[in-house]
Amino acid sequence: MRVVFPFSAIVGQEEMKLALLVGAVSPTVGGVLVLGDRGTGKSTAVRALATLLPKMAVVSGCRYACDPTSDPKNCVEGCHARHGVDGQPPETALVPVPVVDLPLGATEDRVVGALDLERALTQGVKAFEPGLLARANRGFLYIDEVNLLEDHLIDVLLDVAASGENVVEREGISIRHPARFVLVGSGNPEEGELRPQLLDRFGLSVEIRTPTDLASRIEVVRRRDAFDRDPQAFVAAWAAEDAKIGQLILDARARLPKIDVSDAVLEQASKLCMLLGTDGLRGELTLLRTARAVAALDGADEVTAEHIRRVAPSALRHRLRRNVLDDSGSTVRIERALQEVFGE
Amino acid sequence: MSNADAGPGASPPWAAAARAVALFAIDPVGLHGVSLRSLAGPARDRWLALLRDYLPEGAPLRRVPNHITDSRLLGGLDLAATLRTGKPVAERGLLVEADGGVVVLAMAERLTTGTAGRIGGVLDRAEVQLERDGLGLRSATRIGVVALDEGLNEDEFPPIALTDRFAFLLDLANVTESDLAVPAIPPETIAAARARLESVTLSDELLSAICSAALAFGVAPVRASVLAIKAARAAAALAGHETVTQEDAAAAVSLVLAPRATILPSAEPPDEEPPPPEEPPPEDSSEPEPPPETPEEQEDADSIDPKELEEMMIAIAQATIPDKLLAQLRDGKAVRARAQSSNGGRSGAAKKKGRRGRPSATRAGEPTANTRLNLIETLRAAAPWQPIRRQEAAREGRTTTLVEVRRSDFRCTHFKQRSETTTIFVVDASGSAALQRLAEAKGAVELLLADCYVRRDSVALVAFRGKTAEVLLPPTRSLVRAKRSLAGLPGGGGTPLASAIDTAAMVATGCRDRSQTPVLVFLTDGQGNIARDGTPGRPQAEKDAIESAQALRVAGFATMLIDTARRPQAMAQKLAAEMGAKYLLLPYADAHAMSKAVRATTAESAAAEGRLKG
Numbered sequence: 001m002r003v004v005f006p007f008s009a010i011v012g013q014e015e016m017k018l019a020l021l022v023g024a025v026s027p028t029v030g031g032v033l034v035l036g037d038r039g040t041g042k043s044t045a046v047r048a049l050a051t052l053l054p055k056m057a058v059v060s061g062c063r064y065a066c067d068p069t070s071d072p073k074n075c076v077e078g079c080h081a082r083h084g085v086d087g088q089p090p091e092t093a094l095v096p097v098p099v100v101d102l103p104l105g106a107t108e109d110r111v112v113g114a115l116d117l118e119r120a121l122t123q124g125v126k127a128f129e130p131g132l133l134a135r136a137n138r139g140f141l142y143i144d145e146v147n148l149l150e151d152h153l154i155d156v157l158l159d160v161a162a163s164g165e166n167v168v169e170r171e172g173i174s175i176r177h178p179a180r181f182v183l184v185g186s187g188n189p190e191e192g193e194l195r196p197q198l199l200d201r202f203g204l205s206v207e208i209r210t211p212t213d214l215a216s217r218i219e220v221v222r223r224r225d226a227f228d229r230d231p232q233a234f235v236a237a238w239a240a241e242d243a244k245i246g247q248l249i250l251d252a253r254a255r256l257p258k259i260d261v262s263d264a265v266l267e268q269a270s271k272l273c274m275l276l277g278t279d280g281l282r283g284e285l286t287l288l289r290t291a292r293a294v295a296a297l298d299g300a301d302e303v304t305a306e307h308i309r310r311v312a313p314s315a316l317r318h319r320l321r322r323n324v325l326d327d328s329g330s331t332v333r334i335e336r337a338l339q340e341v342f343g344e
Numbered sequence: 345m346s347n348a349d350a351g352p353g354a355s356p357p358w359a360a361a362a363r364a365v366a367l368f369a370i371d372p373v374g375l376h377g378v379s380l381r382s383l384a385g386p387a388r389d390r391w392l393a394l395l396r397d398y399l400p401e402g403a404p405l406r407r408v409p410n411h412i413t414d415s416r417l418l419g420g421l422d423l424a425a426t427l428r429t430g431k432p433v434a435e436r437g438l439l440v441e442a443d444g445g446v447v448v449l450a451m452a453e454r455l456t457t458g459t460a461g462r463i464g465g466v467l468d469r470a471e472v473q474l475e476r477d478g479l480g481l482r483s484a485t486r487i488g489v490v491a492l493d494e495g496l497n498e499d500e501f502p503p504i505a506l507t508d509r510f511a512f513l514l515d516l517a518n519v520t521e522s523d524l525a526v527p528a529i530p531p532e533t534i535a536a537a538r539a540r541l542e543s544v545t546l547s548d549e550l551l552s553a554i555c556s557a558a559l560a561f562g563v564a565p566v567r568a569s570v571l572a573i574k575a576a577r578a579a580a581a582l583a584g585h586e587t588v589t590q591e592d593a594a595a596a597v598s599l600v601l602a603p604r605a606t607i608l609p610s611a612e613p614p615d616e617e618p619p620p621p622e623e624p625p626p627e628d629s630s631e632p633e634p635p636p637e638t639p640e641e642q643e644d645a646d647s648i649d650p651k652e653l654e655e656m657m658i659a660i661a662q663a664t665i666p667d668k669l670l671a672q673l674r675d676g677k678a679v680r681a682r683a684q685s686s687n688g689g690r691s692g693a694a695k696k697k698g699r700r701g702r703p704s705a706t707r708a709g710e711p712t713a714n715t716r717l718n719l720i721e722t723l724r725a726a727a728p729w730q731p732i733r734r735q736e737a738a739r740e741g742r743t744t745t746l747v748e749v750r751r752s753d754f755r756c757t758h759f760k761q762r763s764e765t766t767t768i769f770v771v772d773a774s775g776s777a778a779l780q781r782l783a784e785a786k787g788a789v790e791l792l793l794a795d796c797y798v799r800r801d802s803v804a805l806v807a808f809r810g811k812t813a814e815v816l817l818p819p820t821r822s823l824v825r826a827k828r829s830l831a832g833l834p835g836g837g838g839t840p841l842a843s844a845i846d847t848a849a850m851v852a853t854g855c856r857d858r859s860q861t862p863v864l865v866f867l868t869d870g871q872g873n874i875a876r877d878g879t880p881g882r883p884q885a886e887k888d889a890i891e892s893a894q895a896l897r898v899a900g901f902a903t904m905l906i907d908t909a910r911r912p913q914a915m916a917q918k919l920a921a922e923m924g925a926k927y928l929l930l931p932y933a934d935a936h937a938m939s940k941a942v943r944a945t946t947a948e949s950a951a952a953e954g955r956l957k958g
Contacts (some may be wrong), residue, residue, distance in 0.1 A: 218556075
């Protein structure tokens with residue numbers, strides 16, 4: 001496998017790292033959008049995350065990586081056949097959580113899946129060849145330069161990300177398969193805007209900037225240089241740190257269902273969303289889910305106002321109705337609203 | 345160092361270029377690339393010939409034409425082989441074929457942002473990841489890239505997404521004839537340096553010094569510092585040093601960081617203008633000079649303290665900042681102008697889009713002038729029928745081909761033809777009403793931009809006040825960029841109307857050249873009082889304005905003039921008539937009304953354009 005830069009060795013960029021960890025702890029948060037300057041380690045972080053995720057159990061041989069505990073009827077692959085006749089569990093395997101890259105030049109057939117050309121030509125069999133969406137099931141789908149993605153691919157993504165299911169109707173193939181994934185996108189806003197519908201599909205949106213203080217810049221360069229010179233040694237040196245983060249994710253996942261949210265905090269969250277005039281309920285829902293995941297990562301038992309404060313910018317900044325005549329950025333507006341709700 | 349490398353007597357631009365090609369050839373993968381700004385000619389040929397000589401024997405050096413398709417660039421299905429063998433055969437893309445060598449991008453200033461993004465991704469990962477045409481492959485692609493930039497104007501340059509990853513930004517404009525005869529470093533030296541590169545070490549002090557030099561020059565991307573460090577190592581390898589010395593580091597700073605400078609190290613950065621996060625390659629004319637002869641005392645200076653080290657490095661590099669860039673840096677305004685145009689390659693992207701439209705759908709049917717046969721989809725359509733068709737052919741006694749394709753299998757890709765509209769606002773920023781007008785014009789620009797993504801339109805802004813007009817915002821679709829340039833737009837002063845009309849016409853012509861449809865929107869009361877040559881005086885100013893207006897009419901752009909005066913102005917009406925513009929009185933010019941009116945005009949002009957094309 002290709003050696004990737006370790007997650008724990010990324011200097012600074014705390015908001016982005018936290019958002020990615022939240023995505024790993026709680027997939028229901030709904031994906032992360034990372035917007036920022038070029039060359040700030042956006043893709044590095046996402047690829048690094050892949051290596052520290054704990055492995056997951058799948059029905060062995062299932063091309064859609066079905067969860068052995070899930071209802072086998074949901075799988076088109078014939079997972080139900082793999083279950084024993086008398087309801088015995090199927091054979092399982094532990095596999096790495098998929099982090100699938102959706103490259104810009106990808107064609108639609110590779111994304112949604114298509115007729116298996118080889119089998120069709122050689123055997124005359126009409127078989128379905130799963131695409132990237134199938135591969136990303138239960139994992140992450142990463143789109144670098146998401147704002148440059150072609151429109152017809154975005155259309156496909158929007159539908160699948162919302163329904164968690166990929167419906168293929170082409171070349172005489174009629175198939176639907178589960179495609180639940182955490183959508184991770186990155187891009188530079190200077191190169192174009194994102195369609196509002198696509199923005200909405202991302203649970204969290206983080207802004208990332210080039211560090212301006214000398215010390216951290218030196219550290220970035222030093223680590224990057226060390227990695228480029230001897231990737232294996234560098235990764236080995238950071239393996240322990242990475243393992244710690246992997247364990248943190250596991251612990252947080254275990255703790256997540258038990259995290260309480262008090263009525264007072266709920267009320268504050270609602271008030272915040274109302275004040276900001278976020279569209280619909282999604283903002284509030286994401287805010288709470290993210291806060292719970294962060295509380296779980298913190299090792300806390302319940303969500304506090306502090307958690308809400310911490311995650312509000314990422315959870316809400318892309319949901320504000322854009323007032324073009326108001327020059328202040330979304331982040332500033334959220335800060336103002338936070339002041340108002342929580343006081344200082 | 346410096347001149348000795350390029351042989352005695354080389355002019356500064358050539359010395360830098362010759363040094364860069366040597367360093368690049370030592371570590372093409374690590375240094376990622378070179379942007380070479382020059383028209384085709386002996387200088388560029390010589391540079392490329394040197395590169396050829398310096399690269400290891402047998403290393404591929406592939407030229408990428410501008411019109412390359414993704415399937416050739418990244419790989420795809422090899423149709424001939426697929427048809428011959430009856431099963432999918434992958435074709436290696438050009439980038440993969442160039443593994444271990446260098447690709448040369450022809451006319452990189454016309455490169456689409458998409459293609460640039462793909463190449464950039466390949467540089468980052470050193471592999472091609474293919475997800476096309478039923479194939480999913482990863483292939484190692486350790487390449488360096490040379491982008492041939494033939495841009496002439498300041499707004500023509502290769503996409504920043506690409507040049508940002510390159511170590512060297514060179515300009516061969518001022519290379520003299522005699523330079524080309526200067527003997528170069530022999531290829532054996534380069535090969536020896538390449539072998540030495542692995543073991544070159546770098547002290548932490550020098551690493552820090554390079555990073556602080558980057559900050560001092562206002563080079564925001566950390567990537568540039570990483571590249572400078574790699575260049576320093578290559579320079580050390582070239583000089584035969586085991587450890588990077590100060591002069592190696594200074595050479596790297598001059599070659600990698602100085603051309604990207606956004607501020608002068610000695611001066612405090614202007615408060616109101618945060619340095620732009622990225623930098624276009626240096627514009628035409630002058631060029632990084634080689635570092636001046638390093639004073640002798642630096643040789644023994646291993647014990648020098650870090651602060652001094654940094655200052656020394658900056659001093660050397662600063663001396664190499666091109667004169668023109670230097671002049672711009674002294675004048676904060678110019679830096680802003682450069683930052684605005686940081687979206688190179690857009691011209692190419694737009695043109696391609698206009699011509700081909702975006703691929704919309706693949707449908708059954710025979711190819712026509714407006715659609716293109718999609719072979720993969722055609723094969724897919726034909727595939728299930730193969731057994732039946734073979735039997736059929738056997739019954740009829742025909743010989744069968746491996747894949748039996750029928751007319752009914754044809755699948756064609758359709759393109760949505762939609763010409764992009766660019767709305768150019770020309771705003772009168774003069775006089776007392778300026779502030780209000782400007783604020784509303786800004787509002788209208790942003791309102792139009794807010795839904796531009798869906799409509800695929802872009803917006804530009806020309807403001808005029810004082811003596812001349814200025815393009816504040818070149819055509820863009822990015823709200824972020826627009827907001828940045830609109831912030832802090834000054835008002836007041838004279839009304840150089842003629843200059844404004846001329847500038848607007850220039851921007852509009854540029855749009856038309858890129859097969860966009862320009863729509864001009866003037867916001868003025870028509871009271872010009874500055875003549876074209878910048879001298880005050882109403883009669884001459886009016887005469888010039890009318891002349892410019894007539895010229896604009898001849899060009900035949902869709903134009904509208906919004907009169908911002910309290911009551912209709914005869915001069916504004918006359919001007920509108922001379923321009924062939926739609927006249928609209930909008931005394932309070934509020935943003936919403938304005939964007940509504942503009943939208944109506946754009947729709948009309950797009951429809952007219954459609955009729956012309958159809």
